[in-house]
Amino acid sequence: MITLYDYLDSGNGYKVRLLLAQLGTPYRYIELDILTGESRTPQFLARNPNGRIPLLELADGRCLPESDAILWYLAEGTRFVPSERFERAQVLQWMFFEQYSHEPCVATPRFIMRHLPADSPRRTDLPQLLVRGREALGVMEKHLDRREFFVGERYGIADIALYAYTHVAADGGHDLAPYPKLRAWLQRVAAQPQHVLLLERPSGR
Amino acid sequence: MITLYDYLDSGNGYKVRLLLAQLGTPYRYIELDILTGESRTPQFLARNPNGRIPLLELADGRCLPESDAILWYLAEGTRFVPSERFERAQVLQWMFFEQYSHEPCVATPRFIMRHLPADSPRRTDLPQLLVRGREALGVMEKHLDRREFFVGERYGIADIALYAYTHVAADGGHDLAPYPKLRAWLQRVAAQPQHVLLLERPSGR
Numbered sequence: 001m002i003t004l005y006d007y008l009d010s011g012n013g014y015k016v017r018l019l020l021a022q023l024g025t026p027y028r029y030i031e032l033d034i035l036t037g038e039s040r041t042p043q044f045l046a047r048n049p050n051g052r053i054p055l056l057e058l059a060d061g062r063c064l065p066e067s068d069a070i071l072w073y074l075a076e077g078t079r080f081v082p083s084e085r086f087e088r089a090q091v092l093q094w095m096f097f098e099q100y101s102h103e104p105c106v107a108t109p110r111f112i113m114r115h116l117p118a119d120s121p122r123r124t125d126l127p128q129l130l131v132r133g134r135e136a137l138g139v140m141e142k143h144l145d146r147r148e149f150f151v152g153e154r155y156g157i158a159d160i161a162l163y164a165y166t167h168v169a170a171d172g173g174h175d176l177a178p179y180p181k182l183r184a185w186l187q188r189v190a191a192q193p194q195h196v197l198l199l200e201r202p203s204g205r
Numbered sequence: 206m207i208t209l210y211d212y213l214d215s216g217n218g219y220k221v222r223l224l225l226a227q228l229g230t231p232y233r234y235i236e237l238d239i240l241t242g243e244s245r246t247p248q249f250l251a252r253n254p255n256g257r258i259p260l261l262e263l264a265d266g267r268c269l270p271e272s273d274a275i276l277w278y279l280a281e282g283t284r285f286v287p288s289e290r291f292e293r294a295q296v297l298q299w300m301f302f303e304q305y306s307h308e309p310c311v312a313t314p315r316f317i318m319r320h321l322p323a324d325s326p327r328r329t330d331l332p333q334l335l336v337r338g339r340e341a342l343g344v345m346e347k348h349l350d351r352r353e354f355f356v357g358e359r360y361g362i363a364d365i366a367l368y369a370y371t372h373v374a375a376d377g378g379h380d381l382a383p384y385p386k387l388r389a390w391l392q393r394v395a396a397q398p399q400h401v402l403l404l405e406r407p408s409g410r
Contacts, residue, residue: 049344050306064294066301073294089269089278092297096271099305101255139254 003028005055011107011164012067013054014198018160019074021196029202035115068095071157080156090151094158105133107165109172130173137179144181148188155192163189168198208233210252210260216312216369217272218259219403223365224276227399228283234407240320273300276362285361295356299363310338312370314377335378342384349386353393360397368394373403
């Protein structure tokens with residue numbers, strides 16, 4: 001059986017939990033408290049030298065970090081990744097967009113506001129992060145202007161990757177009111193069969 | 206023929222140029238001056254709403270942004286991407302590592318030092334970026350301890366993606382002396398057939 005090392009409030013981990021639920025794949029769930037350094041212990045660093053969750057461990061012990069690489073690994077050959085060459089590249093395009101242009105300014109404000117003390121110096125980063133986050137949300141809004149899903153008009157891992165932190169962007173101070181297409185897409189994603197919630201604890205452990 | 210919209214000093218663009226040279230694929234090269242806003246014009250935003258280079262345009266006009274998605278698009282089915290499922294995911298793992306943990310703190314210091322004025326307020330970010338960049342370089346050094354290349358003991362697009370900004374990390378103030386395995390790997394990458402240099406202008410235009 002595969003094992004997912006994760007932190008329940010992590011949107012990056014949630015991506016993997018959501019896909020696993022929709023694939024119907026059983027897995028063992030091991031939660032690490034990233035706030036107290038449990039992803040930086042020697043034992044965990046032996047599994048992922050970059051010290052980050054989520055991490056997928058296969059039954060034979062091989063380990064795969066990076067949420068979007070895990071999504072690809074689990075989804076390749078299923079209905080969640082297209083088979084056509086250009087569409088496959090577009091899935092990756094949106095997942096790289098998510099990690100480079102979106103996550104650092106949509107997820108990070110949420111982390112700062114939920115998990116760092118009120119006097120944390122990192123709070124001074126918030127205004128600039130929110131400006132950049134609005135740019136990323138605007139790119140998504142524009143793309144969704146005449147589309148139901150991000151790639152090939154079919155729900156897949158590009159949607160999962162982008163949904164994870166977008167649907168809780170308000171936790172970091174983002175206002176989604178100016179993005180009606182984005183809000184409609186969030187509803188379409190949440191309406192997919194076997195959807196699970198971010199803070200829904202897997203039964204694995 | 207395909208067209209690459211690019212900026213010559215961009216390591217992200219260089220990744221694509223290096224792969225295209227090694228694939229022997231002819232292409233049209235259009236350079237945009239990102240410093241004067243040429244990647245934010247209405248014409249370019251119509252091609253990439255995120256306003257970034259590199260951008261690959263196919264002969265039929267379809268456009269693909271995100272350097273590492275472009276690498277995957279061009280390399281899938283060639284010797285530069287493995288065919289085995291877990292190795293394919295590992296290639297993506299290292300490309301996501303590159304965009305999330307490496308590029309923002311190895312490429313960005315270089316950009317600040319080469320292209321921003323001496324009194325730019327962004328220079329105050331440099332010390333923190335260099336600390337985080339050293340963590341990323343350390344993860345690479347550890348991975349290369351008993352490996353010749355990043356995935357499957359064969360040169361491929363994970364190496365290309367990581368080489369692009371690592372080999373010029375010193376431009377941003379990083380000292381590679383503490384990373385002997387990394388330096389040996391840089392030499393192996395540079396010794397591959399049909400290697401081209403970062404500032405080597407393609408003959409396409």
